[in-house]
Amino acid sequence: MSAFNVAKFGGTSVANFEAMSRCSAIIENNPHTKLVVSSACSGVTNLLVELANGVQESEQRALILKQLADIHHAIIDQLADPTQVEKEVHTILDSVASAAEAASFQSSKKLTDHLVACGELMSTHILAQLMRERGVNAVRFDIRDVLRTDDHYGRAEPQLDEIKRLAKATLVPLCQQNVVITQGFIGSDEQGNTTTLGRGGSDYSAALIAEAVEASGLEIWTDVPGIYTTDPRIAPKAAPIPEISFSEASEMANFGAKILHPSTLVPAIRHGIPVFVGSSKEPEKGGTWIRQEVENSPQFRALALRCNQTMVTLRSAKMFHAYGFLAKVFEVLAKYKISVDLITTSEISVSLTLDKTDTAGGAPELPQEARAELEELATVEVEHNLCLVALIGNQMETKGYAKQVFSTLGDFNLRMICYGASDHNLCFLVDAPVSKNVIQKLHEDLFE
Ligand code: ASP
Numbered sequence: 001m002s003a004f005n006v007a008k009f010g011g012t013s014v015a016n017f018e019a020m021s022r023c024s025a026i027i028e029n030n031p032h033t034k035l036v037v038s039s040a041c042s043g044v045t046n047l048l049v050e051l052a053n054g055v056q057e058s059e060q061r062a063l064i065l066k067q068l069a070d071i072h073h074a075i076i077d078q079l080a081d082p083t084q085v086e087k088e089v090h091t092i093l094d095s096v097a098s099a100a101e102a103a104s105f106q107s108s109k110k111l112t113d114h115l116v117a118c119g120e121l122m123s124t125h126i127l128a129q130l131m132r133e134r135g136v137n138a139v140r141f142d143i144r145d146v147l148r149t150d151d152h153y154g155r156a157e158p159q160l161d162e163i164k165r166l167a168k169a170t171l172v173p174l175c176q177q178n179v180v181i182t183q184g185f186i187g188s189d190e191q192g193n194t195t196t197l198g199r200g201g202s203d204y205s206a207a208l209i210a211e212a213v214e215a216s217g218l219e220i221w222t223d224v225p226g227i228y229t230t231d232p233r234i235a236p237k238a239a240p241i242p243e244i245s246f247s248e249a250s251e252m253a254n255f256g257a258k259i260l261h262p263s264t265l266v267p268a269i270r271h272g273i274p275v276f277v278g279s280s281k282e283p284e285k286g287g288t289w290i291r292q293e294v295e296n297s298p299q300f301r302a303l304a305l306r307c308n309q310t311m312v313t314l315r316s317a318k319m320f321h322a323y324g325f326l327a328k329v330f331e332v333l334a335k336y337k338i339s340v341d342l343i344t345t346s347e348i349s350v351s352l353t354l355d356k357t358d359t360a361g362g363a364p365e366l367p368q369e370a371r372a373e374l375e376e377l378a379t380v381e382v383e384h385n386l387c388l389v390a391l392i393g394n395q396m397e398t399k400g401y402a403k404q405v406f407s408t409l410g411d412f413n414l415r416m417i418c419y420g421a422s423d424h425n426l427c428f429l430v431d432a433p434v435s436k437n438v439i440q441k442l443h444e445d446l447f448e
């Protein structure tokens with residue numbers, strides 16, 4: 001098959017008329033780009049989440065609705081022929097207003113998904129029209145007709161076979177004659193109800209769609225020129241990484257480098273699709289290529305930081321020399337659909353951190369019912385205000401590696417350490433107030 005590129009643009013990339021025009025230029029520059037996945041305009045999803053959580057005061061709701069209208073009007077007003085798009089966006093804004101009112105009485109995850117999906121539904125109307133006005137044969141496509149998921153609202157699971165089947169039937173033929181503009185983040189369940197893949201889910205959407213249409217490349221355009229050795233706002237000497245392996249990049253995404261949604265690389269790896277990450281603001285700066293095979297595999301590749309961690313520690317003398325204890329713990333966690341991130345065990349205790357990617361946001365909590373069931377097995381302690389530091393690299397089991405890392409950290413209190421399960425990462429929890437210092441010290445000693 002000939003080259004078929006999928007390009008995804010994040011919220012800041014489609015924040016206003018100029019930003020959207022830059023996206024269009026990037027698409028126009030690559031004749032292989034047939035499919036474009038867009039986020040909502042910057043800030044829009046946050047406002048919609050606020051409404052979905054239930055805003056009681058009608059004046060306050062009106063204020064948020066006005067902000068939403070303003071963001072979109074600022075772009076629409078610069079179009080040469082805004083009539084049709086304006087109508088479409090107004091219809092969506094009307095449905096936002098009535099859903100927001102409903103949410104003020106009673107919010108639900110289903111209603112939240114219905115509401116927050118509106119950001120992407122609006123941005124894609126505008127982007128498609130803007131591109132048509134630049135002479136591109138752009139058509140908007142409602143991805144809910146293809147991106148089938150289960151009904152786990154707020155964090156729906158894609159149904160891969162169904163997505164593939166639907167994409168082949170409708171999306172692929174459309175891409176033959178047109179540049180197709182569609183939504184990230186959203187999908188629909190079997191009943192046709194709108195679902196979302198969790199905050200930041202547009203990257204994941206783009207990868208799922210790229211897999212379904214058997215794309216040969218996936219570009220993720222955002223507001224940073226690729227992946228850096230760490231967040232340059234924390235360590236100013238952080239350097240760009242031109243090329244990185246799937247394994248290293250997956251560890252980075254998992255462990256909080258905010259550049260990619262953690263699930264993004266799963267479909268790309270499955271289908272062997274190289275992924276490019278770059279800045280739509282400065283495309284000339286290049287970016288990072290993520291692929292299966294890379295030329296360099298340094299011992300120290302990057303540092304990631306993820307805050308808002310919740311650590312749960314279970315202690316029980318019953319665990320001593322017993323079997324099946326952890327199985328029981330995980331049975332409870334599975335029952336409440338609680339995803340675990342890190343885990344360390346001793347003879348009589350187990351500590352784990354909770355994962356959180358739900359659309360509603362906030363620090364992960366151990367649900368009360370789950371806690372009660374766990375308390376039947378062990379004493380349960382829950383701690384917040386912790387950050388996870390992940391060091392990503394290669395051949396971490398090598399002699400001297402751990403010494404080099406831990407001697408750098410002599411002055412810090414490490415709360416939990418995970419080392420050895422993966423050859424590509426070493427991670428630990430630290431108290432939130434010192435987390436940035438930990439990153440700075442490690443970066444200075446191991447990377448600069
Ligand atoms: N608009 C959604 C969000 O802000 C999805 C995304 O941008 O990836 O989370």
Ligand code: MG
Pocket residue numbers: 010011039200201202203
């Ligand atoms: Mg994003």
